[in-house]
Amino acid sequence: MSVRTRFAPSPTGFLHIGGARTALYNWLYAKKSGGIFVLRVEDTDAARHNEEGLGKILEGLRWLGLTWDEGPDAGGDFGPYYQSERGEIYDRHLARLRESGHVYDDDGAVRFRVPDRDITVHDVICGEVTVNLHEQGSTRWDADLKENVPANPDLVIRRPDGSYIFHFCNVVDDLEMGISHVIRGEDHLSNTPKHLALFEALGAKPPVYAHIPLNLNQNGSKMSKRDQGALIHEYMENGFLPEAVNNYMALLGWSSKDDQEIFTMAELAERFDLDGVNKANSKFDYEKCLWVNGEHLKRLDPADLLERAKPFFAKVGIDADDARLPKAVELTRERAQRLSDMPTLVMSAFSDQITYDPEAVAKVTAKEGLGAVLNALHGALSGVADWTEDGIKHAIHAAAEGLGQKVGAFMLPCRVATMGGTTGPDLMPMLAMMGRDRVLKRLNAFSSTVAG
């Protein structure tokens, strides 16, 4: 059987991390099996037909590299790929159900007769789940009354206005599109018996179901758009690499069973398997996501990294053609976790503005002889003929020797005076990039500040 998976978003807004992960798992499973990944837009509800929202979702998927073999813009033999355009197909299947006596009219709506017996879902991840839909549906929880009230267990599949309900469309589409594996969030597990009943009534073999656990926020509740890291657009804007975001999403709920944590997309597509999917919900951890991104950053080819970093320099006003950029990227690649961290880390070399970290200043001023150190630095650096990393290095060494001190004692004051804090990229290359004037000016300014 050839594998066909699908991601079926409702085009309501941004691409959410939960949806993106579902898309990823479907994509990976299709790739791994040499199958087809289908994108279908679930816009049955007129209010959900939202071009702008759809655009954001497609943009997010494309950024992640989760491109679809069939769907909007890609075409395919099983279209249309918008539910809003599939009315005739639904009509046709409804007619079949009507013929076989599986449905009846109810106040203008059409209801599907739910069988009064156990239905068992054979889920690849959750195991067997058995439910009697008739029993279960004959009462309904009334949230206002806070009690169960009698209900009609039969499923409405078409509204009086002729529009169809999600469950029906979902089943008909999966059937018509030849979907072999439905990989979706566990929030659909309870709906699956309904879908199975529908497949059976249509005389069709259902797809394989795999319900993946949900991603929760740090508080243990469902992630909402407000939670950090919830929207894919956040990653796009904040300097994450798409392959790193995919890597992290893959790890949230799936394990390769060995100790590998960092995967390329190709490795994921090869290694991913439904067997490795965990049953339990997981909590999103932004810190680990950052770490994964940093690891991918380190592994990137320098030229590629430079290209990807450019927009983030441009964002803070540093020209993408600035000759210092390759050096800036090289200096920050190991300590940046996001592309957007890179300009921040070297900003003191690109701007006249500098902000001093009070704690760092306090730390260096606490030591005796700071004035002498700063003077020696200024004297030595102003005499450097060749303002390069090496030239600067020699000057600082000489200055330290002149005072009978170790170079190490000179580094921290120099760093704080010129960069504003105790941490950052390598000092010598930073000074080289900063330019002599800026360095000397800062040494002077810092001297008078701490002296005063």
Add this chain to the structure above:
RNA sequence: GACCCGUUCGUCUAGCGGUCUAGGACUCCGCCCUUUCACGGCGGAAACACGGGUUCGAGUCCCGUACGGGUCGCCA
């Protein structure tokens, strides 16, 4: 409330009856490396929800309880 799913370090997870004095990763702490900052290396802290069974033996199987999540629409 009913039904469904789940429960190993703070977090992500390995573990599929003995090899578990429970392994890896993130985070945190310490040490080493180092002209600074990082990187890297080494080490440390940190978990089988609870109670009953089954078994010679249970993190691993069964049943309860607790807790968490999900579903109960003419939303998707």
